[in-house]
Each structure stands twice: as C-alpha cells, then as structure tokens.
Amino acid sequence: MGAYGSVWKRFVSILLRMDDTVRKSRVQLDRASWIEQAFEVLAEDGVAGLRVEVLAKRLKVTKGSFYWHFKDRQDLLDGVLEAWRDSRVRDIVKQTRARPGEELQQLYHVIDVYSASRNRKGMLIELAVREWAKRSNAVADVVREVDTKRLEHARSLFLACGVPMEEASSRCMLLYAYVFGISLMICDGFSNEVDALKAHIADLIAKAKET
Amino acid sequence: MGAYGSVWKRFVSILLRMDDTVRKSRVQLDRASWIEQAFEVLAEDGVAGLRVEVLAKRLKVTKGSFYWHFKDRQDLLDGVLEAWRDSRVRDIVKQTRARPGEELQQLYHVIDVYSASRNRKGMLIELAVREWAKRSNAVADVVREVDTKRLEHARSLFLACGVPMEEASSRCMLLYAYVFGISLMICDGFSNEVDALKAHIADLIAKAKET
DNA sequence: ACGCTCCCATACGGAACGGTATGGATGCCG
DNA sequence: CGGCATCCATACCGTTCCGTATGGGAGCGT
DSSP: OGGGHHHHHHHHHHHHHHHHHHIIIIISOOHHHHHHHHHHHHHHHOGGGOOHHHHHHHTTSOHHHHHHHOSSHHHHHHHHHHHHHHHHHHHHHHHTOOOTTOHHHHHHHHHHHTOSSSSHHHHHHHHHHHHHHTTOHHHHHHHHHHHHHHHHHHHHHHHHTTOOHHHHHHHHHHHHHHHHHHTTOOOTTTOSOHHHHHHHHHHHHHTOOOO | OGGGHHHHHHHHHHHHHHHHHHIIIIIOOOHHHHHHHHHHHHHHHOGGGOOHHHHHHHTTSOHHHHHHHOSSHHHHHHHHHHHHHHHHHHHHHHHSOOOTTOHHHHHHHHHHHTOSSSSHHHHHHHHHHHHHHTTOHHHHHHHHHHHHHHHHHHHHHHHHTTOOHHHHHHHHHHHHHHHHHHTTOOOTTTOSOHHHHHHHHHHHHHTOOOO
16 A cells, blocks of 8 residues: 555545445435426426426336425425525526626626527526416515525626616616516517527627617 | 387396396306406416316306316317417507607507516416416417517517617517516515616616617 | 206216325445 | 344325216296
8 A cells, every 4th residue: 555545545435426426316316316306397397397296207216205305395395496596696606707807798698698599498497486486485585585696796797897886787687687588588480580689689788889 | 108218228228238247247157257267367376277176166166167168178278378369469559559759658658568566467477378388389389479569569669769670679679578577587685776777777778878 | 838058066087196104125233 | 133224115095186977957939
C-alpha cells in the first residue's frame, strides 16, 4: 500500500458510491426518484395527473412502495413543490449572474433560455406549477417567492445597464410576463416568421430604443 | 274584450314566455345550461374538473339528464370548446374595433380589459383553455385560430397608429403574451406599486417612446 | 282517456384512485 | 444463525367517476 493508500480509499469510495447509485436508481427507490418522476408527469398532464398509482406504474413498482416513502399524496405534492422551489432558486442565481459589462447580453440570454421552443419541458413544468397555484394558497406563496426573487435579479441587470429604477422594474415584469405568456400562445397561424418577430420583441424588452 | 284584445294577447304571450323561461332555467335544462355551468367549473378547477357528476350536482339534477343532452363527456368538451371559440370571436371584433383616430386608446383598452385584476373569471377560463390545448390537438387548433384573429386585429390597430408592419406584428404579440403572462405571475412581493408598474408597461407596449 | 315525446331519476356495472393492513424478500449486524 | 430494519407486493375497502339500461312523470295532441 504505502503511497497508494489514499488512491485505494478513493477507489473504494467510488465503488461504494456507484453501488449506492445503482441501488437508488434501479433496485430501490427513494423520495427523490418519486419526485423526479412526478416532474415528468407534471410536465405531461399537469398537477391533476399526479396520481399515486400512475407514478407507481411508471416506476414499475406498486403503491406499497409509495406509501413507504410518503405519508400520503399531499406529502408527495409538498415534496414536489419544495423541489421546484429549490431548483428555481438555484436556477435564478445561475441565469441572472453576469460579469460586469455583460448585463445586457445576460438579459437576452434569460429571454432565450425561457423561450418555449427549447427547454419545452421546463416551461411546461413552470406553467403547471402556476396553474396549480391558482387553486392552492401554499403553492401561490412559493410562486410569489420565486417571482419576487426572479424580478429582483432581473431588475438588477437592468439597473446595471443604466435603466432607471421604475423603468427597470417595469421591464423585468414585462420580460417574465412575456416569456410565460408567449409559451401559452399559438402564433404559427399569424406569421411564418415567428422567430424573427420574437427576436424583435426581445429587443423591445431589453433595449427598447426602436422607433 | 274589444279594445283590450291586443293587451290580452300580449299578457298571454308574456305568461307563455315566462313559463318558457322558467322551464329553461329551472325545471328543464338544455345544452346551453350545461355548457354555461361547465365554464364555471372550468374557471375554478380547470378542464380536469369538468366531470359529469360534478356538473349534475351543481345543477341539482342527476346525470340521467346529462346523457339526454350529450352523447358522452367528450360531447360536452366539444360543446364547451365550440362555445369558447364563438364567444372569443365575438369578443375580438368587439374589443378591437375602434373609430378612426382612437386606435391607440383602443389598444390601451384591450390591455385594460384583459388585465387579471378585473375580469378574473374570464382570464381563468382563458388560461384553462390554453392549458387544455397543451394536451389536445383539437383544442390547440381552436386556440391557434383565436390567437391568429386576435393578433391580426390588434396589428391593424398598431398599423393605424402609424407603426410599420414588422413592428406592429411584434408589438401585438408582445401585448397578448404580456396580458396572459402577467396573470400567471404573483408580483405583490416585488413592489407595492404594481398597478403603477403595469400602467408603465402598457406605455411600453402601446407607445414605447420611453427612454 | 289515450298514446306519444320530452326530460329526468334510479339503479347498476366497471374502472381508476387514495389509503390501510399485512406479509414477504433482502440485507445488515451481532 | 437469528433478530432486526428496510423496502416493496398483495389484498382489500371506500369513494368517485363514466356510461348504460330502464322506468316514470309531465305536457300535449287527438
């Protein structure tokens, strides 16, 4: 052993971690696996499709497993909501952190990331959660928390671009309302150059120096 | 009788009309009554809440009545979709028809009408239908048809204001995406002057002469 | 009074779903 | 080897749905 002791220890730890990962992802399930699958269903069928037996069938187990990891269906919904909030908070600080001087570019990046064409699944989850919030005060509280953080971060980008306060507040609200709203619309009957129009709209929101 | 003949006839016709109205609205139901109630449920619980027995309970009848007026649940959904399209088409021509010279004012009116604060029920139906469209191609086709008409009418207003073509196309897309998206957001944690910000956003969309 | 149509109530079967109880398989640990 | 904890399968109950079959009441014409 000697000099290879630490390497051996790392190798063993990797083996253990691999074994643990396989166990968690194939043979045995945990809360995270159920919640992960729940997001898939959430994107496809909305919160109304989040049924215990449906998830169990997708995971190829029975609901006996579900009620081991979760107290009841509400416990799953709480876990999904918590996981959504955590992932959104992480995503916000990641998407709205810009190097000095690149704030405007970062604003365009945010509009692009939330575009409905790419990242389709993420937007479907976003819409499903917000529809969920219409019928649950607890979900509405989380959405309010996420929206507040998102708007504040985006506003700081506008402020860094030299936009005054009220204007920056309005523009970041317009930005997020647009990206959510455009994903609800079906515009391909209006113009065959929708992408060009969307690029123009991004200029209206971010720059707004057009005539 | 004599001179009172016509009065008597009118009285009888009123009685018959009242009787008919009572029959339609209380004792007996028709397709329109079920569809009307379906829109109430659609606003509250979304399309997933549109269950036959739930509607029957709300109308204080049994589903024996439902299956007299409708072939099955899909028949109701088709009726709801058709009624939504018709009402939207009527509303579009009503909301986007402006006297010459008042086109800009009419654009502000459209933004105001679709505001989430007032007309809350109408917006909930709008969102429910669009979420429905995510999982049904037939609904998506109707939404596409409505969106196309809406955008074309709104674009004509921008064009009448002297906005060039591509700019007008972009602005009307931005307008509708904003009004739908803002109704999905919960901004009251971001600012305590949300209404003032929304008024500013309306200027950004309609005028957009700000710095 | 009779039949006829319209409209709805009742009863039933079947499926999907939430939740509980219980047993069984596996692995770990002394 | 035996005891224990972990994790899941099975069986079951109650509820809520959709859809159908059938009967019945009210109006209405003859």
